[in-house]
Amino acid sequence: DIKHAGVEAVKRLVAELDIDCDLEANGKIHATAVKDHEKKLLNFSKLLSELELKHKILEGEELHQRLGSSYYCMGLWTEGGILLQPAKLARGMLENLPEQVELYENSPVLNWRKRSHTKDYQLYTPSGQVTCQKLIVTVNSFMASCGVKSNRTFPLTLTASMTRPLTEKEDESIGRPAPWGVLSxxxxxxxxxxxxxxxxLMRNTVEAWPAINMKFTDLKTRKAKHLEGLKRRFPSLGGDLFESTWSGTICISGNNAHVFTEVEYGMYAAGCYNASGIGLAVLFGTEIANLASGxxxxxxxxxxxxxxxxxxxxQPFLRWGVGLRLLRDRFLARQEQ
Structure with missing residues (x-):
């Protein structure tokens, strides 16, 4: 299974490079706050049983104690998932690059072209140019803006907010549960x-946003929605505890498929993880380098x-279709946000 391979790739990399990224292999939890949605979890549990994969249905007090919240009516824990701090993972990888690799940070590529007479690639940045024989494009949701797979992938914008660390009293009010992650x-x-x-951390918005970033006023509106979701789950935590709010992008395809290919001679691309987590990104990044190296x-x-x-x-049919699908899904998930 490709997702399992991605998780194993992350665990192997963290162990080999001794990266401190708060990795915890404590599985993952899908949960619902709507009785009518419990059937989805029960059907998923049945499938996991047929595949002989370790899992457990969580309900009532057991679920309440595990999450520190009585908001959810049913959860499904599955073995194999991991939690980590992605920024620490990325920085740990950068600090362990081989000597032959040069890293250029704060150097956005503004344009690129393939020279017809030499067949090499030129990349243009504000500070200079880079020339290379082979080019690997792993920019995920920005592939389309680079002219790569623009008719097969599209970006969606998500926003999230994260609280300051809970005080002892606040942590006590939710029962001091062990760290967890919940997917709807x-x-x-x-x-x-x-x-x-x-x-x-609360993430409960998905949009087809026309720009790379959101303005402060746009983020403030989304933050209010995050706060609503936080208070529904943790009513004992009063006030606005959020310390940070931000937006980010994911890359989606129409059939939940990924990009992993040699686009043309000397040019490779990997991405479009359909919000599957960083395991696939680590796996695809490693293997696209192997593919480019033969x-x-x-x-x-x-x-x-x-x-x-x-x-x-x-376009504009894609934009209209995505907008209608998001509108429908947002309505169906209104009690899960």
């Missing part, structure tokens, strides 16, 4: 996390057995 059983429902340093691996063979992203409708 319903598409467009909230993703919530209690971190190792006792912060609560090293075939079992992981590459596994990745290549998966479907390719389907052709998308042209």
């Amino acid at each position: 059983a319903q598409s467009m429902g909230a993703t919530v996390r209690l971190t190792n340093d006792r912060r609560i 090293n075939m691996t079992d992981s590459i063979a596994l990745i290549q057995t998966n479907s390719k992203p389907m052709l998308l409708p042209p």
Whole structure:
């Protein structure tokens, strides 16, 4: 399974490089606050049983104590998932780059072209140019803006807020549960996390946003929605505890497929993880480098057995279709946000 391979790739990398990123292999939890959605979790549990994968249905007091919240009516814990601090993971990887690798931070690529007479690539940044024989594009949701797979992938914008660390009294009021992450059983429902340093993260918006960033006023509106979700789950935590609010993008395809390919001679691309987590990003990043180097691996063979992203409708039909689908999913998930 490709997602399992991604999780194992992260665990292996963290162990080999001894990266301190708060990694905890304590599984993952899908949960619902709507009785009508419990059937989804029960059907998922049945499938996991058929596959002989370790899991457990959580209800009532057991679920309440595990999360420190009585908001959810049913949860499904599955073995194998991991939680970590992604910024620490990224920085740990950068600090362990091989000597032959040069890192240029704060150097956005403004444009690129392939020179016809030399067949190499030129990348243009505000501070200078980079010339290379091979180019690997792993910018995920920005692939389309780079002219790569623009008719097969599209970006969505998410926003999230994270609290300051809970005080002793606040932590006590929710029962001091161990760190956890919850995914909604319903598409467009909230993703919530209690971190190792006792912060609560709330993500409950998904939008087709026209720009890369959001203005302060836009983020303030989304923050209010995050606060509503936090108070529904943790009514004992009074006031506005959020310390940070931000937006970010994910890359989606029409058939939940990923990009892993040689786009043309000398140019490779990997991305479009469909909000599957950073495990796939680590796996695909490793293996696209192997592919570009001519090293075939079992992981590459596994990745290549998966479907390719389907052709998308042209604009403005794509924008209209995505907007209608998000509107429908947002309505269905209104009690899960």
